[in-house]
Amino acid sequence: MSEQQPSKAAPKPAAVMESQPWAGELPENLRTQFSEDVPETSQYAGQPYVVCKPDAAVAVLRYLKEREQFDALVDITAVDYPSREARFELIYIVYSHARNQRLRVKTSIGAASRPRTLTAVFTGANWLEREVYDMFGIVFDGHPGLHRILLPEEWTGFPLRKDSSILGMDQAWVKDNLGIESGQ
C-alpha cells in the first residue's frame, strides 16, 4: 500500500480496502430484493461480502437462508472503529452447503443502537451474540438470555473495544483487589 514509501511531506491518504465489485446472480438478487438496504456487494481477496443497513441485517440473513440456501451460520463478530461515526461493524458469516460458498454480511451500527438478534433465524447465534455482547457491549434486541459468557458476570467494561487497554485493566484489578499500585 501507499505507506510503503515513508514520505513525510505529503499527508498520505487514509488507506482503504481495495475491494472489487462482485458480479453474479446472487448479488443481483440481493440488490433487487433489498434495493437501498443493501448498498454494497463487493469482494476482497476473492471473498464476497455484502454491506447492508443495520435494520435489514436479519431480513437479509433470513432471505439468504430461506431462499438462497445459505443454511449454516459460521460466525458472528464485530470490529470496533472508534473514529467512525457508526462505531461498530457487525459481521455475520454464513455458509451454503449447496453452493459451497461463504458470504460475509456486514453492517455498521452506532454505540447506542440495538440490532435485532439472529437467534430466530439460526439457533446457533445465541452464544455468538452473547460473546459479541461480552466483548463489545453490543446489545441484541430480543435475545433470549443476553449476559456475559466468557467473562465473569461482575466484570466491568468491554475488553475488545479499542479504548479498553490491557494495562489499564491490569492496573485497575490490582488496585481494587490488592490495594497496591501495579508494577506493570
Added chain:
Amino acid sequence: MPEWLRRFLLIDLIQGMLVTFRTQHPKYINTEQYPEERPRVAERYRGAPRLNINPENGETLCIACDLCAIACPENLIVVGSVRNPETRRKELTTFTYDLSRCMFCGLCEDACPVDALELTQDFELASFTREGQIWDRQMLEEGPRPSPYR
C-alpha cells in the same frame, strides 16, 4: 455368528483380553524412569536459553543488536549495552531473560543474526523462588545447573 452367540461365548471379551495380554511382554514397557534416567530430548528441543560464547577467546558472541528483545512476543528479554568509544561498536553489558514468562516459542532464537542466543536441550528449569526464574548474563552463559536426583 449371531449376536447372542457372540455374547454368550464372550467373543468380544476374549478378543479384547488377547490384545491386552499381547502387550504384557517386558519389551513393550513404555514408561520412562525419570528422574533416575533422564530422557534424551530431540536435538532441536526448545528448552533453557543459553547465550553462546566464543570458545576460542571466551567472549560473548552477542553483538547487542536487540533483535531478540524486539522479536519476543512477551517482551521478556532486556539487553543492556554500552558503545565502546574506541571501536565504535556496541558491547553487551547485561542480559536478562525472564524465564517465568517465556513460552519457548523460539522467535528470539530465530531473530538472532549471530546465533548467540540459543534454546538448548536442558529442560529442568524449576527453582524455589520467582527471582530464580530471572536469569542474568552469567547464568545464561553457564547454563542451568540442575541438582542431580538423590
Added chain:
Amino acid sequence: MADTFLDAQELVLNMGPQHPSTHGVLRVILKLDGEKVLGTECVIGYLHRGVEKIAEHRTYAQFAPYVDRMDYISAVSNGLGYCLAVEKLLNAEAPPRARAVRVILTELNRIASHLLWLGTHALDIGAITPLFYTFREREEILAIFENYCGARLTTHAFRIGGLQYETYSGFEEQVKRFCDTFPAHVDEYETLLTGNPIWRDRLIGVGLLTAEQCKDYGVTGPVLRAAGVAWDLRKAQPYSGYEQYEFEVPTRSGGDTYDRYLVRIEEMRQSVRIIRQAVERIPEGAIMAKGMKVIKPPVGEAYVSIEAPKGELGYFIVSDGSIHPYRVRVRPPSFLNLQALEVMAKGSLVADVVAIIGTIDIVLGEVDR
C-alpha cells in the same frame, strides 16, 4: 400420590468446573428429574485469556505462538489456519515443499488429537485400557513433532509464508514407519471397543443430533459428518495442497455417539492415507516464500478456515496496513459444537451426559480462548 412424590422436585446439579469428564474447566448446570436430564446450561470462560485482545498488541509473527495455546491438543492445525489467513491477506502462498510438510504435520496432529479424544472418551465411559494404547501411539507422533520443531504440544511449527525449520534427516523414515505400524493399532482399538457390548450399549442412540440441527447450531467436523453430511473443508475448499491427495470423507447416518466414534476412527485411517501420499513425494525447493521478513499486509480483511480435528477453525483478520493486526477473530469449532450440548443432552440420562460431552470433543482452551 406416589406419582407426585416422585417428580415433585426438579433437582439442579452442578457438574464441574472441576470434574474429570468435562475435559478441563467446564461447568454444566444440569436440571434433573430423577435420572433424566431436563435441561443443561454451560458456564464457560474459566480459561479465558483474551487471545483476541492479545493479538491486537502483537505483530503478525509474534501472535503465531499464541494460537497454539487455544486448542493445545492440535496446535499444528491452529498454526496452519493462522498462517493461511495471514498469507491470504498478504496474497502470498507457501512454496510447494512447505505445503507438503504442512500437510504431513497437520494430519499427524489430527491423528494425535483423535487419539487423545479416543483415550479420554473411552476412559469416561469406563474402558481404561484404550487410554494406554492411544497414548503410546500419540507419543510417537509427539516425538516426530519434537524432532521436527523442538516442542511437543505448543509446537509453533509453521511461520507465515512457509516453514522455519527444514525437515530433519530421517523425517521421512520416521513418518513412514509410523504409517506402517499405526493402522494395525487402530484395529487394536477397534477390537477393544467397536464390538464391545458395553461400549455399544453406552453409545448407540445417545446424544442424537440431526443434520438440520447441526447446521442450525453451526456444528462442524466429525459431529456433522456422523449426521450424514459429507462436508470436509479439505475436500470442499482445499487449502495447502489437499487437492492433490486422495482420501475419503467418512460419514455415518445415525448422528449418535457411536457413529461419531466410528467416523473419527475412520478419519485416522484416512489421515494415514494422506500422510503416505504426501511423504512419498515431498517436493524439493524452498521452504519459505519470498518477502516475509516484514509482515505488513495491505488494508483489508479475510476469513480463512481450515478443517481442524474438531471442525471448522476460522480466522477472521482485519488489517489496517500496519504490522499489528487490527482485529483477529477466531472462530473456534469447540465453542459452537459445545452449544449443541443443550439439544443433545435433553431427555437423556445423567450418565449419558458424560458420554455426550466426550463425544463433542471439546478443548476448553479453545472454547474460552
